[in-house]
Amino acid sequence: GRRRLLEAFGEVNENFSSLFGRLFGGGEAALEMVESDDPLEAGLEIMASPPGKRLRSLGLLSGGEQSLTALALLFAVFLTNPAPICVLDEVDAALDDINVHRFCDLLEELSGRARTRFMVITHHRHTMARMDRLFGVTMPERGVSRLVSVDLARAEALRETA
Amino acid sequence: GRRRLLEAFGEVNENFSSLFGRLFGGGEAALEMVESDDPLEAGLEIMASPPGKRLRSLGLLSGGEQSLTALALLFAVFLTNPAPICVLDEVDAALDDINVHRFCDLLEELSGRARTRFMVITHHRHTMARMDRLFGVTMPERGVSRLVSVDLARAEALRETA
Amino acid sequence: LSFAKMTLVGFKSFVDATELPIEGGLTGIVGPNGCGKSNLVEGLRWAMGETSAKRMRGEGMDDIIFAGSGARPRRERAEVSLILDNREGDAPAPFNHYDQLVVSRSIERESGTRYRVNGTDVRARDVQTLFADAATGAQSPSIVRQGRIAQMISAKPIERRRFLEEAA
């Protein structure tokens, strides 16, 4: 129990540090056990420093930096047991354009490496541009959803109609 | 104490219903006191139905619908005591393009009516396009912020550089 | 084991029969607020054996059946199917010999849920186990619901450790 948790912690921490470095193009991050020496009682603190910035706990970073760090942790856990399908519902909401591209670089690599099929729900124009294909959801009739295949040019128009 | 809270509730509720209708282009919403008959003990539930949809509590709406509804409540409170300055930090993160325009229509009206000066922090291209002026924040030197005046065309380039 | 497609009918706003192909690489899903994107995610989790109506923004499990809208009357029944490719043969027994698995869940108002694999009735637990063994499932950390990232950020240290525990 305790030993298994410590092993999981070690593996996730290692993945987390390396994924953080990839998503931020540098910098350092690590998980820390706090409030108890017993891993089954302890809490988990997230320490992170984007490139050129001091190491601080997650709560002190900017909104977009927090999002990107949380994504590094999410995929750190993912890598310990890769799933055949990964669904991401608007996880890029707080990211600027540069960070969206870094995030999509990572998704491409994970889908290649782990052969995971990704479903990415987004409002972000730059995320859409990085997808292999796009499906649009509309409501041509009130309250009734309809799924359509779209190419990127049509997606622009699709997103902007209610 | 109790009476003042009930009066505030009444005024906010009225503003909320009307602002909801404006932001959604129809539909109905209302605040409800729950869990106690005593207003000083009760909780506040938010009931909302976007146009063509059934009345349900806030937690059951879509992400963007929840955001827009919360904004209606925020400005409902605002209207009871309009401030000379209103600062909105990325409140449009979950909104699609149509809803961003409805949100900006409301800001325009409030700034005219209440003479409130609005500062709107955003990553949304369509929000930027509705502003009277834009300031960009960059970090030309690591960890050092710099404020510059921008026109909309330059904003596009600005948002996309780190 | 890999996912090939999902079909839905009568499920929330997807009242008409809908087919979502699940192909390799990155698939984007786009559309305005409230049009049904997150409903697709919930359809997937429901078909994999999600047991909590609350986790699907409902009060009771019948809430996932199309409730009616505009000119359309409400439905009495909903069904979501997941079509899986098992040519690698790694699905658990007793399904390991099929090339394709059709995992179906249906619900009828006031009369409950029914699970089937390739037409044969199975228990909820069989479906949950099938997906858990394939490193997925309704509670899988790789199904990231809207708002989950914000929740991870604001979580207290103890809650974060639990997140790690569940993944371990």
Place this chain on the structure above:
Amino acid sequence: LSFAKMTLVGFKSFVDATELPIEGGLTGIVGPNGCGKSNLVEGLRWAMGETSAKRMRGEGMDDIIFAGSGARPRRERAEVSLILDNREGDAPAPFNHYDQLVVSRSIERESGTRYRVNGTDVRARDVQTLFADAATGAQSPSIVRQGRIAQMISAKPIERRRFLEEAA
């Protein structure tokens, strides 16, 4: 009473003297993640008398002073000023007769905060009252911090009622 501009120096990432005009209508503030936009919001709240370092993502109040970066050494002092237009004469006494109010807050490491209005030392409470009477201030519901909307949505009914109470 209306806001005309804000100036900052040594405040978080705004180490160099910076002036932000506050004009009528809608002013947009844009830029990449982590570039300092939310720091401007915290500068405004700090100048209006924010008392909690935690509410400004710090551990102690000295955390708002520029901590150093790259080639730049840390600063020992930070100052933020708000320039207010009082030609309508509605500022509270003893400031009501000025056409313009310059409300300044400065902090020096290990030696604490100082508030001034038009050069005269005042107490924190005087500044907080000045802004509260003008229907604004560090805790004003019209200063909507990043993440506040998500927090309002996920708030429990009792927390929401408290939000209403504070506004009443």
